[in-house]
Amino acid sequence: MSFADSILEGNRLALARLLTKIENDTIEGREALNELFAHTGRAHLIGVTGAPGTGKSSLVNHLALYYRNPSIGKARQVAIVAVDPSSPFTGGAILGDRVRMRDLAGDPGVFIRSMASRGSLGGLAVATSGVVQALDAAGFEIIMVETVGAGQAEVDIARLAHTTLVIEAPGLGDDIQAIKAGILEIADVLVINKADRPGAEITERALRGMLQLAHPAPHIFQNHHKDHSWGEPGSQQFKEDDSAVWIPPIQLTVAIEGQGIPELADAIARHYQHLMTSGELSQRERSRLRSELDNLLRDRLVARWRATVSQDAYNQALHNLVDRKISPRQAVDLLLNGDAS
Amino acid sequence: MSFADSILEGNRLALARLLTKIENDTIEGREALNELFAHTGRAHLIGVTGAPGTGKSSLVNHLALYYRNPSIGKARQVAIVAVDPSSPFTGGAILGDRVRMRDLAGDPGVFIRSMASRGSLGGLAVATSGVVQALDAAGFEIIMVETVGAGQAEVDIARLAHTTLVIEAPGLGDDIQAIKAGILEIADVLVINKADRPGAEITERALRGMLQLAHPAPHIFQNHHKDHSWGEPGSQQFKEDDSAVWIPPIQLTVAIEGQGIPELADAIARHYQHLMTSGELSQRERSRLRSELDNLLRDRLVARWRATVSQDAYNQALHNLVDRKISPRQAVDLLLNGDAS
Numbered sequence: 136m137s138f139a140d141s142i143l144e145g146n147r148l149a150l151a152r153l154l155t156k157i158e159n160d161t162i163e164g165r166e167a168l169n170e171l172f173a174h175t176g177r178a179h180l181i182g183v184t185g186a187p188g189t190g191k192s193s194l195v196n197h198l199a200l201y202y203r204n205p206s207i208g209k210a211r212q213v214a215i216v217a218v219d220p221s222s223p224f225t226g227g228a229i230l231g232d233r234v235r236m237r238d239l240a241g242d243p244g245v246f247i248r249s250m251a252s253r254g255s256l257g258g259l260a261v262a263t264s265g266v267v268q269a270l271d272a273a274g275f276e277i278i279m280v281e282t283v284g285a286g287q288a289e290v291d292i293a294r295l296a297h298t299t300l301v302i303e304a305p306g307l308g309d310d311i312q313a314i315k316a317g318i319l320e321i322a323d324v325l326v327i328n329k330a331d332r333p334g335a336e337i338t339e340r341a342l343r344g345m346l347q348l349a350h351p352a353p354h355i356f357q358n359h360h361k362d363h364s365w366g367e368p369g370s371q372q373f374k375e376d377d378s379a380v381w382i383p384p385i386q387l388t389v390a391i392e393g394q395g396i397p398e399l400a401d402a403i404a405r406h407y408q409h410l411m412t413s414g415e416l417s418q419r420e421r422s423r424l425r426s427e428l429d430n431l432l433r434d435r436l437v438a439r440w441r442a443t444v445s446q447d448a449y450n451q452a453l454h455n456l457v458d459r460k461i462s463p464r465q466a467v468d469l470l471l472n473g474d475a476s
Numbered sequence: 477m478s479f480a481d482s483i484l485e486g487n488r489l490a491l492a493r494l495l496t497k498i499e500n501d502t503i504e505g506r507e508a509l510n511e512l513f514a515h516t517g518r519a520h521l522i523g524v525t526g527a528p529g530t531g532k533s534s535l536v537n538h539l540a541l542y543y544r545n546p547s548i549g550k551a552r553q554v555a556i557v558a559v560d561p562s563s564p565f566t567g568g569a570i571l572g573d574r575v576r577m578r579d580l581a582g583d584p585g586v587f588i589r590s591m592a593s594r595g596s597l598g599g600l601a602v603a604t605s606g607v608v609q610a611l612d613a614a615g616f617e618i619i620m621v622e623t624v625g626a627g628q629a630e631v632d633i634a635r636l637a638h639t640t641l642v643i644e645a646p647g648l649g650d651d652i653q654a655i656k657a658g659i660l661e662i663a664d665v666l667v668i669n670k671a672d673r674p675g676a677e678i679t680e681r682a683l684r685g686m687l688q689l690a691h692p693a694p695h696i697f698q699n700h701h702k703d704h705s706w707g708e709p710g711s712q713q714f715k716e717d718d719s720a721v722w723i724p725p726i727q728l729t730v731a732i733e734g735q736g737i738p739e740l741a742d743a744i745a746r747h748y749q750h751l752m753t754s755g756e757l758s759q760r761e762r763s764r765l766r767s768e769l770d771n772l773l774r775d776r777l778v779a780r781w782r783a784t785v786s787q788d789a790y791n792q793a794l795h796n797l798v799d800r801k802i803s804p805r806q807a808v809d810l811l812l813n814g815d816a817s
Contacts, residue, residue, distance in 0.1 A: 168803060436781050452769070456765050467773055
């Protein structure tokens with residue numbers, strides 16, 4: 136039986152071994168992914184990002200607990216992928232797993248995997264995408280991809296997700312204002328975790344203000360039941376169709392106590408529903424797959440070129456660069472075209 | 477007079493215009509960089525990184541003020557490059573500049589430039605490198621490159637620097653433990669800013685513990701005056717040569733009050749001295765230039781390939797991918813080799 140077949144039959148041990156092969160980018164891993172790919176596209180992919188100190192891991196844990204034991208409906212198979220782009224070397228990711236074990240250990244319906252960036256960020260994005268595909272094919276209905284930090288890495292990895300949660304917390308300092316401006320644009324659901332701390336109202340007010348800047352149209356929507364004169368005649372079609380525009384809701388949680396988790400899960404479910412009814416789901420799928428295709432193409436082009444150039448020629452160009460006889464771009468011209476034009 | 481000549485003569489307006497051209501990756505910008513590159517290699521490049529809320533910007537401001545008006549020695553020309561990889565869209569970086577103006581405005585010996593990530597992270601690293609080269613050629617003796625956040629982006633940009641400061645602050649939450657593990661490995665000088673806050677001793681103790689894990693050898697050094705039996709005979713050569721190993725010092729600061737800034741500047745100067753006497757400076761220069769060369773090569777290879785493939789063929793491959801008829805890797809095979817093997 137092939138790797139892919141074992142995984143489609145629900146063999147968790149085979150899955151864990153495959154994920155390692157995918158992370159290490161082995162031939163066996165690539166072949167299994169080729170086979171499994173036709174079985175993907177069924178999971179709801181949830182990205183979770185936010186600055187250090189916002190309590191992302193607790194939030195993801197409690198969401199997983201809720202999906203396993205929801206107040207309404209049936210339990211779902213949940214996978215958590217914790218990506219740590221800031222830790223190219225050692226440590227953090229494994230610690231994360233251990234903290235999780237206490238709450239979620241022993242539940243066969245939950246699968247947790249940590250990934251640390253070993254080489255380039257591009258490599259991490261490709262590996263994460265492969266891991267998510269394998270989990271999707273293996274039948275996990277909810278896959279949460281959690282990233283540590285709040286940089287471009289997170290933005291790239293968030294592009295993998297259908298629904299992106301951006302986690303904030305009160306009182307993390309002034310710098311954070313600068314981050315929100317960018318990160319807000321990728322948020323489908325905003326979460327203020329640790330909402331029992333002082334300053335939660337200030338954070339909420341600030342986020343609401345920024346949301347209104349980022350999504351000016353919704354004012355009309357939110358008010359159209361109160362004041363019909365706000366809407367222009369031309370915008371009527373949007374007013375009647377709730378699925379046309381998604382305004383990121385702000386959810387307050389105290390994750391370590393489980394507060395606000397059912398409401399958050401509900402907001403996530405509503406977003407998925409919106410994606411399906413608006414047709415945006417297939418658009419996101421397309422742009423997600425396109426960005427994966429481009430990443431793979433780039434890696435392959437570099438590998439192919441490296442196989443054609445002699446190490447001596449490369450070293451000679453680098454030597455002249457270090458001696459400042461040629462500039463970096465002139466070194467590239469030399470290596471690719473044979474002359475430093 | 478060429479752009480490059482104006483800049484070598486100290487024309488600040490020409491410099492500002494060139495930096496924009498470098499950010500936009502224009503031909504004029506590239507040509508000027510080719511000319512200027514031979515004049516680079518004189519500045520001390522200082523990378524400053526750390527999580528949001530640690531007060532990086534204040535610290536950089538106060539270091540700049542100190543370099544302009546040191547308690548001993550002569551004032552130096554200082555450039556600050558503030559890179560915001562988390563803000564691919566708008567905002568944060570410009571705010572940063574405005575906050576700075578109050579302290580540093582009007583001093584012709586200080587030049588401040590903000591950069592936001594517009595496209596790919598790779599593009600940002602290349603643009604930042606170009607901006608730093610132009611500033612170096614323009615005669616700035618100290619160039620501080622500050623990054624917001626603490627992800628792989630920062631690790632990549634820190635590779636540009638000779639001396640990397642990693643800023644921590646007390647009480648930023650538990651997640652931060654996970655980050656430190658990775659970020660510690662790039663630190664040449666550790667700074668605990670906001671050191672007047674509760675918990676500074678805990679942060680210092682934690683950092684010291686992690687440093688001892690990361691640099692086990694230094695125990696011998698730190699203790700060898702007290703207890704000669706610690707050192708093995710074979711390690712004698714290291715003991716006598718202080719320049720052989722650099723142990724990242726931990727500096728306590730309260731940047732907004734200027735506390736600890738002269739001591740920090742001193743630690744930075746000692747690190748630069750160490751780099752020169754140990755020969756590590758030229759090693760870092762080499763690896764820095766190598767990584768820039770590789771970034772440029774990758775971009776060029778992709779651009780060259782894109783020019784050879786028809787948009788139809790690309791769209792057809794993407795279409796089959798979205799329909800899950802082929803996997804991402806099979807799409808790459810199809811585009812590069814003409815068959816999905």
